Amino acid sequence: MAQDKVTSVDVARLAGVSQSAVSRYFTPGSSVSKKTAEKVREAAKTLGYRPNILARSLITGRSRMIGLVVAYLENYFYPEALEKLSTALQAEGYHVLVFMASQTAGNIDDVLAEILDYQVDGIIMASAALSSELSTRCQAAGVPVVLFNRRQDDPSLTAIGSDNVAGARALADFLIAAGHERIAHIAGWEGASTQRDREAGFREGLAAAGRELYARELGNFEPETAREAARRMFDRPGRPDAVFVANDHMAFFVMDVLRFELGLSVPDDVSVVGFDDVPPAAWPAYSLTTVRQRANRMVEETVSALLELIENPGADAKQIALEAPLIVRKSARKPEGWAS
Structure with a gap:
């Protein structure tokens, strides 16, 4: 024969408290005394009771x-x-x-x-x-x-x-201050506000110094698309000497193409910067200059x-x-x- 389901009434009876006290104990944010909480906790443990979340939602509307x-x-x-x-x-x-x-x-x-x-x-x-x-x-x-x-x-x-506009503008200021002349951008998915704001901020920083983007490719926030963008951008004469990649995830793949496929030195031949500051950005293999999203x-x-x-x-x-x-x-x- 199946065992009857334990209810809050059973817990209240064993704990010697009211059913409403049991309900308050199992309701996040509700107030219950330390003594009552201990009684309810021990009774619930003894009986193997767990509150019915779905039933409670019907009562509370939450x-x-x-x-x-x-x-x-x-x-x-x-x-x-x-x-x-x-x-x-x-x-x-x-x-x-x-x-x-x-x-x-x-x-x-x-x-x-x-x-x-x-x-x-x-x-x-x-x-x-x-x-x-x-x-x-x-x-x-x-x-x-x-x-x-x-x-x-x-x-x-x-x-x-994050303030994507200000963060990307800081990257542009940094690259210009470092003496870069041919500054490029590998963009993310253009339907994302993060991409639009980052590119807008980066272009603002360039424009303030009388510059424009030297080259632009679309990476779509996708690894293989970012790789192809890097190949198109750098496997030709007059390549950029710096590139802002719209997020760190793409920047890692771009750096791999530059170093291991095209034989370029980062940063001696080309500087690479990203956005996000995800954990691998700090790894010695990448040591990526980037903007941190907190x-x-x-x-x-x-x-x-x-x-x-x-x-x-x-x-x-x-x-x-x-x-x-x-x-x-x-x-x-x-x-x-x-x-x-």
Whole structure:
């Protein structure tokens, strides 16, 4: 005969407390005395009790679930950021559902429609954009959305990211100060706000010094496409003497092509700079000069903004661009007098 399912009533009876006290103990953020908590914990352990999350969501109207959408995980930045986001949300009592989507708007719309079916309390879009139609649908469903490392020209959407424009401009200033004359750019996916902002900032820095891009190729944030871009750009006379690659992930593959296929020295023949400062950027094999995205701060701001929108649906949207510092290593020639 099957054993009867243990309920919160059973736990309350064994612990000698009220059922509401048991409910409060298992509700993140609720207040319960240390003595009561100990009684409930021991009774639940003895009986093998676990709360029914789905049943509670029907009562409270909260699923305690957050939908996390990511378009790709090849870039080292995103697995680390997603781990930090998941940990931070779990510490607040939320469960994270991760959904993969391609960069195409139609696919992302399909994924978001599926997420809404799960009755999530909020959505974080990482490395993915949101159509105006789905934005309207999320708002109608009372489900707040926060963009992580992306932004859109929609003041009603909260977006958390780095100051990509200022960071890329600092790279341009650095390369110009180092005496480079033929400065090029290998761009990422042009549908991404990160790419558009980084290129805009880089061009601004060049223009301020009376310069233009010497050459430009498209890498699409994809390893093989970045390799091909490097081959086209450098396997010819009059090659660039410096290149800004739109993210570190592509920059590693570009450096490999330059050094191991084309026999060029980095930085003696060509300086290479990137953006993100993912862990391999500090490896001696690359020692990449780059701009740092402060993942911890981005996660803190994202979780804080999302929880505020969940608790206060009428809260104003925020667009936060965090300072992104220049990290100088050995992949690029340094300006004269630059401190090591």
